[in-house]
Amino acid sequence: MDQRVSLITLGVRDTERSARFYEDLGWRRVETPDGVVAFDLIGQTLGLYSLDALADEIGLPVDDLGHGAMTLAHNVSEKSAVDALIAAADRAGATILKRPSDVFWGGYHGYFADPDGHIWEIAHNPFSPLSPDGAFRWNGFEVTTNS
Known part of the structure; x- marks a missing residue:
């Protein structure tokens, strides 16, 4: 495994509210498929993704995400x-x-x-x-x- 992080995904309860927060800090979104909000960084991307969808994707109840x-x-x-x-x-x-x-x-x-x-x-x-x-x-x- 290369010594780097490519994508940081934050599970969020309200994707649009979280996106507005980061936009208010001056960040700009990039084009993404429905359900994902992404901000390109220097060498990585920060993604915002529904907490429920993230738990479902991993196969865990939301409360088990920790x-x-x-x-x-x-x-x-x-x-x-x-x-x-x-x-x-x-x-x-x-x-x-x-x-x-x-x-x-x-x-x-x-x-x-x-x-x-x-x-x-x-x-x-x-x-x-x-x-x-x-x-x-x-x-x-x-x-x-x-x-």
Whole structure:
């Protein structure tokens, strides 16, 4: 198995409500078949899919899908962008779980939950600079200058 994630699917109770939430954060949908909402990311896609349909597809009752202790992280290149995105999420209807603050390891982050309770971290990690297109890598991308 290649070391990558291609598609992240979030099971949601109201697909259109969830889609509007992400659109209010500035994301744009791509064409999809009925029942699926997708947003292309840098190197992956985030899909929104009916929780009932997801459970049916897997062959489990909805209650057996569980609530994994997982967060989705969106890293930004500037500390101030954390504040701006947490504020945008608040305006879009998120539940703010942790207001932006400095972190013991030297970064800055905050957390919110989307309308279905999926937890997002918005973070600035000064030790992992983003690529010019915003891609994240644990140890960052080399910053090069033209000589």
